Amino acid sequence: MTTAADAYRTIPELMRLARGSYKRAVDVQLAADGLEDLPTGSGFLLGYLIDDEESAAGKMERLGIKQAEFRKLVDTLVLRGYVARATDPASGAVSLSLTGRGHAASDATAAGVTFVDEELERRLSPAEMAGLRRGLAELGEIKRSLPGPVLRRGLPT
Amino acid sequence: MADRPWYEDVPLPQLMREARDVYRHAVASALAAAGCDDVPRNGAFVLADLDQGASDPAFSSQADVVTSLGLSKQAASQLIDTLVLREYLERRNDPVDRRRMEVRLTGRGQRAAIAIRTAVDAVEARLRQLLTADELHGLRAGLAAYRSIRERPAD
Numbered sequence: 001m002t003t004a005a006d007a008y009r010t011i012p013e014l015m016r017l018a019r020g021s022y023k024r025a026v027d028v029q030l031a032a033d034g035l036e037d038l039p040t041g042s043g044f045l046l047g048y049l050i051d052d053e054e055s056a057a058g059k060m061e062r063l064g065i066k067q068a069e070f071r072k073l074v075d076t077l078v079l080r081g082y083v084a085r086a087t088d089p090a091s092g093a094v095s096l097s098l099t100g101r102g103h104a105a106s107d108a109t110a111a112g113v114t115f116v117d118e119e120l121e122r123r124l125s126p127a128e129m130a131g132l133r134r135g136l137a138e139l140g141e142i143k144r145s146l147p148g149p150v151l152r153r154g155l156p157t
Numbered sequence: 158m159a160d161r162p163w164y165e166d167v168p169l170p171q172l173m174r175e176a177r178d179v180y181r182h183a184v185a186s187a188l189a190a191a192g193c194d195d196v197p198r199n200g201a202f203v204l205a206d207l208d209q210g211a212s213d214p215a216f217s218s219q220a221d222v223v224t225s226l227g228l229s230k231q232a233a234s235q236l237i238d239t240l241v242l243r244e245y246l247e248r249r250n251d252p253v254d255r256r257r258m259e260v261r262l263t264g265r266g267q268r269a270a271i272a273i274r275t276a277v278d279a280v281e282a283r284l285r286q287l288l289t290a291d292e293l294h295g296l297r298a299g300l301a302a303y304r305s306i307r308e309r310p311a312d
Contacts, residue, residue, distance in 0.1 A: 009301075010205075010277065010281075011180075011281060011284070011296070011297065011300070012180040012202075012205075012277055013202065014297060014300035014301060014304070015176070015177055015180065015300055016199075016202065016227075017227060017300070017303075017304040017307075018173070018300045018301075018303035018304050018307070019177060020307055021303040021304070021306050021307035022170050022173070024307045025306070025307075113168070113170055116169075116170075116303070116306055117169055119302070119306045120169070120299065120302055120303070120306070123302045123305075123306075124295070124298055124299055124302055127291055127295060128294065128295035128298045128299060129295065129299065130292070130295060131288070131289075131291060131292035131293065131294060131295015131296050131298070131299065132169075132295050132296050132298070132299025132300070133162075133164050133165065133169070133172065134162070134164065134288060134292050134295070134296075135176075135284070135288055135292060135293065135295065135296025135299070136164070136169075136172035136173060136175075136176040136296070136299075137162070137163070137164035137167070137172055137176075138284060138287045138288060139175075139176035139179045139280075139284065140172065140175035140176045140179070142179050142280055142283050142284070142287075143175070143176065143178060143179035143182055143183075146179070146182050146183055146186065147186065
């Protein structure tokens with residue numbers, strides 16, 4: 001719901017206040033399913049692990065994280081039973097796959113995201129939804145057009 | 158029939174992630190160019206909030222600044238401390254009520270605030286060129302809806 005105060009907020013303020021909406025909804029869903037120890041941001045990684053076609057480098061690029069962070073996150077997910085690691089004895093290549101717990105966490109993450117998206121659809125008119133999509137897309141394009149190195153965004157929230 | 162825009166098929170969380178740092182990126186570049194590259198995270202919101210565009214800015218209640226940030230009291234107080242330490246803010250006791258604190262921009266803070274304002278205005282001007290008034294309204298309404306969903310996810 002738009003409040004009277006929102007009319008006076010700048011777009012950067014609105015963006016700051018909007019930050020974390022998906023994370024909060026996903027956290028609520030994970031807690032309901034007894035999966036509170038899923039590390040921040042790794043719900044997205046679990047989703048990417050289902051996509052077997054994408055390389056580890058591709059996953060890191062999409063997550064916006066460094067190799068060391070990626071490996072540490074994977075280690076934590078293995079330790080907590082979300083991901084299984086297997087090493088090919090012939091080539092030494094490591095493959096990762098979701099465990100049953102990992103699939104449950106991936107489903108909970110998707111449910112949290114769906115909750116927010118459906119709430120947006122419920123609260124906004126189709127024209128407002130279209131404006132939101134176009135506006136976010138253009139902000140992303142503006143960011144890519146800015147000079148200088150792009151700031152690292154870290155783990156998604 | 159017109160082509161379907163590319164962003165129609167991108168999940169909203171991804172669009173949010175890719176858009177969310179645009180202002181931070183623009184402001185960080187402007188602050189670095191102004192010699193103010195040690196503004197802490199969220200500090201730009203404080204400086205922008207206190208920016209009155211005046212050469213001799215008035216003091217504002219620290220409590221009001223902290224409330225508008227939407228951070229925890231401890232995090233907001235640490236942020237103000239850092240901004241004072243790095244000479245972006247001047248702090249004093251409220252002369253009327255000595256229990257309360259007031260803050261205002263220093264000369265360095267004003268320089269940073271101008272850089273922030275200029276960077277934000279440039280992004281917003283670009284956005285106004287690219288979006289219709291209805292789309293801009295939709296963007297604002299959508300961001301406000303995200304906030305209200307985040308605050309009351311179970312509703």
